[in-house]
Amino acid sequence: MQAKITSFWEWQQHFADEKSCLQAIINLRWPEGFCCPRCGHQKGWLLQTRHVYECAVCHHHTSVTAGTLFHNTKLPLVKWFWSLYWVSSDKGSISALRLTKLIGVSWLTAQRLLRKLRTAMGDQNNLYKLSGIIEFDDAFIGGKRAGKRGRGAAGKTTILVACEHNDGKPGFVAMKVVEQVTHESVRAFAQQTLAPGQTLHTDALAALNVLAEEHHHIAKVTPPEMASEWLPWVHxxxxxxxxxxxxxxxxxxxxxxxxxxxxxCYRLNRRFWENQIPNRLLTLCVTHDPVFLQPATCS
Ligand SMILES: [Zn+2]
Structure with a gap:
C-alpha cells in the first residue's frame, strides 16, 4: 500500500471502515506479523470495536492504538485517516472549522485532532538540521496593523526563518515563534535547527551577529527593493x-x-514527494508517542 495511493478517492476506498484502518496500523506496528507480547504466539484475531488484538493461545489483549498518536482516541479511526490525508495532501491544508463539517465532529474535537497531527509534524521537523548556504531572516505575521520591526508591531507574532539556498532553489525550511529577535532567541533557534559550521546570509540586523559564533555569517545591509536578490528564497x-x-x-x-x-514546514519540506506525504504522515502517527495536549505558549 505504501506510496501507491495518490488520490483521495483511492485513500477513501482503501480506508473505508474501522477494520481496514486498524489493519493498516497493525501492518505498520508489526511489519513481520503480529506477535503476542505475553506468549510470543503469532495468531489471533482483531476485536475491532475495542481496538485490541486477542492472542489465539493465551487470549491476552494487545491494544492496537495504545502508544501511538491514536492512543485512547474516542473518534472512529476512519475520521483520523481521512483527516490526515486532507492535512497532508493540500498546500492549503484544512481548518478545524472545515474539518468539523467534513467529518461531523465538534470544533474542539477537530482542533484537538489537528493539534496532535501538528505536534507530530513539528517533532519530525526537529530531526533535520539545515546545512549548506542558508538564508536567515525574521518576519512578523498576524495582527491587523502594520508594525515596526522588533517592537511596536501590535498583535503581530515574531518568527525566525531559516531556508536552505540550494543551486538557485529553496531547500529545507525551519521556523520558530520568538518573543523578540534577541541574541538569545537567535542563538537558540540556530542551535536547534542548523548543523554547525554553515554559511549564513542575513540582512545585518544587529541581533543576528551571534550567528558568527558557530557559522560563517555574511551580513549585507540591503534596501527593501534589493532584499529579494540577497535573500530570495526566505522571502x-x-x-x-x-x-x-x-x-x-x-x-x-x-x-x-x-x-x-x-x-x-512539514508539508513544504516534503513537496518533492508530495504523493507520499499522506502515507508518511500515517506512519508518523503510528510510530509517534501519544500526544497529551497542553495549552500552547508563545515561545
Ligand atoms: Zn499470547
Missing part, C-alpha cells in the same frame, strides 16, 4: 506562509502559531 517562503495563514485560517495569532508553522 518567497515567508510570503507563501502569509498566504497560507490568510487563506486557510484567515490569519492566526496567539498561542498556536508555532503549530501552524510546524504544519507548514
Amino acid at each position: 518567497v517562503v515567508i510570503s507563501n506562509l502569509k498566504s497560507y495563514l490568510l487563506g486557510t485560517y484567515h490569519g492566526v495569532s496567539g498561542n498556536y502559531v508555532q503549530e501552524y508553522l510546524d504544519e507548514f
Whole structure:
C-alpha cells in the first residue's frame, strides 16, 4: 500500500471502515506479523470495536492504538485517516472549522485532532538540521496593523526563518515563534535547527551577529527593493506562509502559531514527494508517542 495511493478517492476506498484502518496500523506496528507480547504466539484475531488484538493461545489483549498518536482516541479511526490525508495532501491544508463539517465532529474535537497531527509534524521537523548556504531572516505575521520591526508591531507574532539556498532553489525550511529577535532567541533557534559550521546570509540586523559564533555569517545591509536578490528564497517562503495563514485560517495569532508553522514546514519540506506525504504522515502517527495536549505558549 505504501506510496501507491495518490488520490483521495483511492485513500477513501482503501480506508473505508474501522477494520481496514486498524489493519493498516497493525501492518505498520508489526511489519513481520503480529506477535503476542505475553506468549510470543503469532495468531489471533482483531476485536475491532475495542481496538485490541486477542492472542489465539493465551487470549491476552494487545491494544492496537495504545502508544501511538491514536492512543485512547474516542473518534472512529476512519475520521483520523481521512483527516490526515486532507492535512497532508493540500498546500492549503484544512481548518478545524472545515474539518468539523467534513467529518461531523465538534470544533474542539477537530482542533484537538489537528493539534496532535501538528505536534507530530513539528517533532519530525526537529530531526533535520539545515546545512549548506542558508538564508536567515525574521518576519512578523498576524495582527491587523502594520508594525515596526522588533517592537511596536501590535498583535503581530515574531518568527525566525531559516531556508536552505540550494543551486538557485529553496531547500529545507525551519521556523520558530520568538518573543523578540534577541541574541538569545537567535542563538537558540540556530542551535536547534542548523548543523554547525554553515554559511549564513542575513540582512545585518544587529541581533543576528551571534550567528558568527558557530557559522560563517555574511551580513549585507540591503534596501527593501534589493532584499529579494540577497535573500530570495526566505522571502518567497515567508510570503507563501502569509498566504497560507490568510487563506486557510484567515490569519492566526496567539498561542498556536508555532503549530501552524510546524504544519507548514512539514508539508513544504516534503513537496518533492508530495504523493507520499499522506502515507508518511500515517506512519508518523503510528510510530509517534501519544500526544497529551497542553495549552500552547508563545515561545
Ligand atoms: Zn499470547
